[in-house]
Amino acid sequence: MTTEQRLDRVETEFATIRQLLISAATYAESANRRIDELGTKQDRTQIMLDELGTKQDRTQIMLDELGTKQDRTQTQLDQLSSRVDEFIFHTQRLFNKAGSEIEETKARTERLEALMLKLDRNYEEQKSQFQEYQLTTNAALERIDRVLDYLLRQSGN
16 A cells, blocks of 8 residues: 555544544533533432432421421310319219208208198188187177176166
8 A cells, every 4th residue: 555545544544533523522512511410400409309308307397396386285175074064063063962952952842832731721720719719709799898888787776
């Protein structure tokens, strides 16, 4: 092969190498751009993950506070339930006491009614006896009046 042919061949190979290098450089630049884009995307993803972690922390704090509030509410419900049970117990006791007092009052009222009836009968008997006594006393007084009149007339003569 001649020198000229060798030179042409070397130039052709250089041109091919140059094309390969240009292609590799273009590919490397493209790869670098993609790596830069991926780095940017990774940074944005990391920022989003950090924000998500912060939000998750706030959510956990809120859940803890909610749990505390729920515990307080449960405690208050338990206390209220205890107070309601106590109120019901005392109310039932008062109703039972009032019921027995009502029964006792009814019994006393019945005894009082019986006494009133007995007093009414006694009054009627005494009234009747008094009327008889009054009649007999009036009759006796009339007789005494007549006797006195007679005696006065006799003593006057």
